[in-house]
Amino acid sequence: MIRLRPLIAPALLLLGIAGMTFAQAEVSRRFDMAPLGRNGQNALQMAAYLGVAWLLSRILGQLLARLRPHSRPVPKLLGDLVSALLFLTAIVSGVLLILGHGAGSALAGSGVMLALFGFAIRNVVADTLSGIALGLEAPFRIGDWVDIEGLGKGRVVEIGWRTTRLLTRDSTYVILPNSQVSRQRIVNYSAPRSEFRAQMEIKLGHATPAAEGAELLHKALRDAPLIRQSPAPDVRIQAIEPDGVRYALRYWLGRFDHEWDCRDAIWREVDAALRRAGISLPQPPVAMLYAREGGAVPGAGMPASVPVAMR
Template sequence: MPEWLRLTQPAMGIFGVAIGSFSLAWITGAIVSAALKRRPDSRTKPPKLLSDLVSACLFAVALITTIGVAFGQSGAGVIASSGLIIAVLGFAVRSVVADTLSGIALSLEAPFRMGDWIEINDEVSGRVVEIGWRTTRLLTRNSTNIILPNSQIARQRLTNFSAPQRHYRTQIEVHVDVSKEPEKLGAILRDSAKRAENILTQPAPEVHLTGMDQFGLRVAISYWVPSFLDDRKCRDQVLFHVLTAMQQHDLFTKQPLHAHHQTDR
């Protein structure tokens, strides 16, 4: 065997192991990614983070295998010898790690998918356009981006307006004169809400008395919205028709009510 070949044989062996390991990792990652995209039971496109996570784990295994072969150690030995470095780096990027782990948990639990309209803690709402390693990006109604850390999303209350279906029920509340007959009152408000063009006709709107205070009877009018995008339009239409009917039938409270308390002597 020539001398140059004998000297370069270890390096060629390491190079071959590296090529084989990373090629296998790339092929396996591509297969897993394709399988995730072709799931027949998937309602929407799976988050890219999940396939990225699988690819990262596979390439990490390939890297550890290559380093182990290069230094003549096993994968466990390489990990053990670099434990201190990993600990120091983990402490320095603990917030990044928290966001990343939260992103992994969100991808596995899937409380929302790409394209869903969600609301975070009754404060921030928008359509999910990207689920990344550290952050989730929302596109608001005003066509602006909101970027939220995944750990923040995981800790707060989340409402998904696109699941389990796109349509949902919401309501408005008005005050009416207590002197009106409840049955006629309900029929007037129900018929007025039905005139809204964009709400669902089935199920039909419903009217409920929710209480009474100094401003009169509190009446809730519930109706079904086709999707979150139609929410504001449906609310405006229902309000318009309800207020028009209240003016026509003189349903507004004339003056505030005053409660009289009697004390036992």
């Protein structure tokens, strides 16, 4: 339901203007005053335009406040932009009216001027409209940890008219134009819940049976601090390759900013477990190339080729 109290002031202004307009003839006759001239009439009409803009902005503000797309409130930015457009139209129309244009031509002229002004600041308008779209779609909130493809990764600290601001894990302040943010793929690590699953990979040689390697890595993963034990971490065999078996260590984190500390703790536990078991990581394959000394072809009386190891 629309609250009436915020509408009282603009309504009283419009009633006052209407009363002055209709009562000016009677007032001039009773008090022997000259009626309002053309400039006075134009000033009253401009005041009426501003009053209408004020009233409409209050009504639209209340209507937008009641809308909750995706169970989230409409961003205040949208209401501010609509109010600014209404007042700008009223001011431009009033100025054109004072300059001698009729009411219809003043409104039409204000539309043309607004179009030209919008073209001149089209980049700002694009960022602002993108900010409104981000507010309506709400792919992230203040405090969410996000990864905006190709632009930055960090915690959202501000969503403004033109820009979105991130604070990275290195305490670096990143300012991104909303028009660029809206065109990129966004990964939100804080929605719908703050916990998420991460994954690390490691390869062990064929000297260690796959089941034994998976059990050893699983035990190291369970002993690592910071990770969630429910859901339980697990180890999966990714592939059996010529130089070894590749494993995936999967685990759950409660917060995205703990990721680096968790990875460090897991690698320490895995290293300690491998050393206790006497298991070493497979060495990369070595390719043997043969380089002829002096560039000559080996033969009678010629030096033999010299092997060169290439990793």
